[in-house]
Amino acid sequence: MVLPEWVPDGVDITTPNAARVYDYALGGFHNFEVDRRFADEAERVWPGVLQLAHDNRAFLGRAVRWLAGRGIRQFLDIGSGIPTLGNVHEVVQCATADARVVYVDIDPVAVAHSRRILADNRYATAVQGDLRQPQDILGHLEVLDLIDFSEPVGVLMVAVLHFIDDADDPAGILQQFADAAAAGSHLAVSHAVPAVNAPAQENVRQLYQRTPTSLRIRTPAQVAGLLGGWQVLEPGLVPISDWHPDPEDADEPPQRSAVGGVARRSATG
Amino acid sequence: MRLGADHGVVAFAAAWAQALPRTNFVPGGTARRTQLLQAMTRQLLTALTGPVADPHAGFRVGVDLVHNAMSDPRVMAASMGVLRRRLLTDLQLTGPEPIARLIVLIEQFALGFTTTLRDRVRDAAESISRDEREAWRTHQQQLQRQVRHALLHDPLTGLPNRAALTAYLDIVIARKPSSRIGVCLLNIQRFSAINDTFGTTTADRLLQDTARRFRAVATDRDYYLAHLGGDTFALVVEDTTGPDDAVKAADMALRLLRHPRRIGGHDLSITAAAGIVERPTAAGSSGDLLRTAAMALTWTRRDNPATSWTLFEPAREARDVRxxxxxxxxxxxxxxxxxxxxxxxxxxxxxxxxxxxxxxxxxxxxxxxxxxxxxxxxxxxxxxxxxxxxxxxxxxxxxxxxxxxxxxxxxxxxxxxxxxxxxxxxxxxxxxxxxxxxxxxxxxxxxxxxxxxxxxxxxxxxxxxxxxxxxxxxxxxxxxxxxxxxxxxxxxxxxxxxxxxxxxxxxxxxxxxxxxxxxxxxxxxxxxxxxxxxxxxxxxxxxxxxxxxxxxxxxxxxxxxxxxxxxxxxxxxxxxxxxxxxxxx
Missing domain, CATH: 3.20.20.450 (EAL domain)
Incomplete structure (x- = not known):
């Protein structure tokens, strides 16, 4: 068959991509020059912003361990990025060998890399998906292969909701996940909130405007407002460094530019 | 191991952790980092105090740091500094032997660290380029599917289009050479008048409604339904036993259209004309089937305004062609x-x-x-x-x-x-x-x-x-x-x-x-x-x-x-x- 002459836009290494920027910020090597330049520029206009990536990853690790401790055996990690450092499946399969993990990301390179890492892992895979199309994720055949939605599932949305525009109805999206998840399911979420250094944060927000995933800062109250079908558990939506911190990290500087928390599917939801 | 030595290990590991830059994310946080550094310090202690020198221990520590995500080049510089300045002191080791062993250990540490970092970066570069190609290929396949779908379906009704219908008929003809087949072309009469009177939006919705009705019959009876664009649809009836089967299919579809529908505030009543061909599957190509059905449809519209369908006849075709x-x-x-x-x-x-x-x-x-x-x-x-x-x-x-x-x-x-x-x-x-x-x-x-x-x-x-x-x-x-x-x-x-x-x-x-x-x-x-x-x-x-x-x-x-x-x-x-x-x- 004859392919159209236009160039497809799926893999664009000329614009920075959030997944690859995160990878670079975490010290990974799965990124392109454009991603590194973006991250360096972000760090220049808001010194310390790359630490946010570390803190989000650390929050993800603690939340996953906490959920595994609560008996969650299957995880849907949306906006997983490039899971080379602190993989969810390594954390949970360490405790339970047959725990299931499905990574979902919009970036095809991240997905391709994840799939290769997971090629030999029967209980984990990665699929390409867009959080704005929840039914495509929930109905994805490979997702359904591993995730049994009649059993509790841990839905992870760490540092991804702030890429969803209000026009795309993030509350509705979360409600659809609540509707699909069985009782006992949990949602771990983190989200960028107004920073003390507001002008610097605004600079970074404007940098993101140049990427396919522009950034929305929401207040903690606004974030809480998105979680209609989910009941936030103690200690609530708090700065991510304050959420069940490891005692050993007590000396680490607090991270107040993002809030995070874990919520349970409401009994009525 | 002496109790005092373990105390020294903990003290040195803490100093080491303190010296390291925080540019790399280490899963598990401070607790895990401390644990890793203490383990490495113990390996070095053994190498310094064991009965025989073990220079390779330095190499292994370099490897472990990179494997545990402490791979920033500054990690190496900071580690070499802290090893040289504090290791012997914190472990309370003196004399020429430990100093000589430490020098070799640090050399080996640098070698282990850099070798592993080089390998890791090279692997990552190769892997991301493979990932990129893989992602590109996946994306191309998706595009191909989309393009194929777009090429084979009518954008308005989502039904298979003429190209898809032709391909389908080709397959049936190839697979069932000894059976019979019927093709009915269905054409909405005076569609252009509806288009002119009520506008394109209403006309489009009318087509969608028509497609829905036809689809109901097709699904129910296992007919293949296509939309040839504009106001013409096609039904394929496989394994017919004679013209009657095809006529029945056409008749059923035509009757479905009779109930008026309300679209855009208008009650629209439409009728359709059908051209039917029914014959042995092997009698000709898909093109022949469609052409003869179209000819029968022309006969319906031209000659039989009272009836709603016409069955194709070869003799009449010959006259028509002439x-x-x-x-x-x-x-x-x-x-x-x-x-x-x-x-x-x-x-x-x-x-x-x-x-x-x-x-x-x-x-x-x-x-x-x-x-x-x-x-x-x-x-x-x-x-x-x-x-x-x-x-x-x-x-x-x-x-x-x-x-x-x-x-x-x-x-x-x-x-x-x-x-x-x-x-x-x-x-x-x-x-x-x-x-x-x-x-x-x-x-x-x-x-x-x-x-x-x-x-x-x-x-x-x-x-x-x-x-x-x-x-x-x-x-x-x-x-x-x-x-x-x-x-x-x-x-x-x-x-x-x-x-x-x-x-x-x-x-x-x-x-x-x-x-x-x-x-x-x-x-x-x-x-x-x-x-x-x-x-x-x-x-x-x-x-x-x-x-x-x-x-x-x-x-x-x-x-x-x-x-x-x-x-x-x-x-x-x-x-x-x-x-x-x-x-x-």
Missing amino acids: RHQLTHALPDAVRRGELTLAYQPIIRLRDNTIVGMHATPRWRHRNLGAVPAGELLDLAERIGILAPLSVHLLHVACTRAATWQATPEPPILSIDCTTAQLRDTGILSTVTAALDTSGLPPNRLQLAVAQDALRDPSDAVAFTLDGLARNGIHIAVNNTGGPANLADSPISTVLLDPRLLNGVDVYLPTYASSTTTLAWLIEMFHDLARTVTATDVRSRDQLEALHDLGCDTARGDYLAHPMTPDAADQLFNPGNRPPSTSPAV
Whole structure:
């Protein structure tokens, strides 16, 4: 068959991509020059912003361990990025060998890399998906292969909701996940909130405007407002460094530019 | 291990952790980092104090740091600094031996760290480039699927389009060569009027609604449904046992449309026409199936406004194809002079004299051969050029006939005239103009009209016939059925139906009855004071019978074949070559 002459836009290494920027910020090597330049520029206009990536990853690790401790055996990690450092499946399969993990990301390179890492892992895979199309994720055949939605599932949305525009109805999206998840399911979420250094944060927000995933800062109250079908558990939506911190990290500087928390599917939801 | 040494390990690991940059994310946080660094410090302690030197321990620590995500180049610089400055002190080791071992350990540490970092970066670079290619390939496959879907489906209804239908039929034809198949084309009638009246949006929704209704039947009955764009859909019925199965499918689909629907505030009622083909699967290609179904659909729309479907018939197709070819060729044929007139002598039986020439148009199509005059005139009428063509032929014939000289009487020119032409109020002046221009006297022209001219309910035809006759022009009528309407008409001659001559053969048992009928008719027309001309005389028996029964004149291949204009000219101007200015036809 004859392919159209236009160039497809799926893999664009000329614009920075959030997944690859995160990878670079975490010290990974799965990124392109454009991603590194973006991250360096972000760090220049808001010194310390790359630490946010570390803190989000650390929050993800603690939340996953906490959920595994609560008996969650299957995880849907949306906006997983490039899971080379602190993989969810390594954390949970360490405790339970047959725990299931499905990574979902919009970036095809991240997905391709994840799939290769997971090629030999029967209980984990990665699929390409867009959080704005929840039914495509929930109905994805490979997702359904591993995730049994009649059993509790841990839905992870760490540092991804702030890429969803209000026009795309993030509350509705979360409600659809609540509707699909069985009782006992949990949602771990983190989200960028107004920073003390507001002008610097605004600079970074404007940098993101140049990427396919522009950034929305929401207040903690606004974030809480998105979680209609989910009941936030103690200690609530708090700065991510304050959420069940490891005692050993007590000396680490607090991270107040993002809030995070874990919520349970409401009994009525 | 000494208790004091473990205390030293903890103290050194804490200092080490303190010295490291935080650019790398270490899963598990401070706790895990501390744990890792303490383990490495213990390995170094063993290497420094063990019975034999273990320089490779330094290498392993370098490797472990990179593997545990502490891979920033500054990690190496900071580690080498802290190892050199504090390790021996914190572990309370003194003397030349530990110093010598430490130097080698640090060398090996640098080697292990850099080797592993190099390998890791190289692997990552290779892997991301593979990932990129993989992602690209996946994306291309998705695009191909999308493009294929777009290429094979109608964007409005999402149904398979013509390309998909063709591919599907090809597969069925290949897989089921010994079964039968039916294809129904369904066309919404007056769709463009709906489009014009209610707008594109409403029309589009109408199509979507139609698609939904058809889909219900198709799903229910396992038919294949396609949308060929615009207002046309197709249903494929596999494993039919005969035309009935396909007709039933079409009928069911057509009936579904009858319930009105409310779209955009309008109650829309629509009907559809169907063209159906049903035949053995192996009888032809997918293209044939669609073409023949489309032809049947054309028949429905053109010929059967009352019924809603037509079944394809091969014989009708052949006629259609021929007519299409001729229709397209005719205008050009006139221009290129492919049309000629042939002249057949009319013989007076009493004295065997040529008293007239009957002119008929001739068209020899380059592929289809000679086209009968009747079919030619039919076509000309259908495409609207009969009137000008007839006028042209009349002029040509009159001009030629005017040059014919013969003794004792010059021949009359006989030429066919359709009833449609007679209805044209301008015919009288057209004919007289042709006579005037050519100089042919009116009494040398005979117009042969069809029988129905005498029964035409409009007064116009009768009026025209009267006018022609008053001008001295002879009127002959073909095959009149009876005398009643002949008596009052200006008809001077009756042309006998050639079929009356069929039984006139002395070797046939019909000879007696046929001649009796002929005798009776000729006598009756003579009683009405009409001349009788036999047409299409093909045998000696026929000629002799007509002669004996008193028929006045006759023409036919037994007497003389139609001849070319030149041959006719030779007949009446013997010795003279036709003048170069003579008409081309």
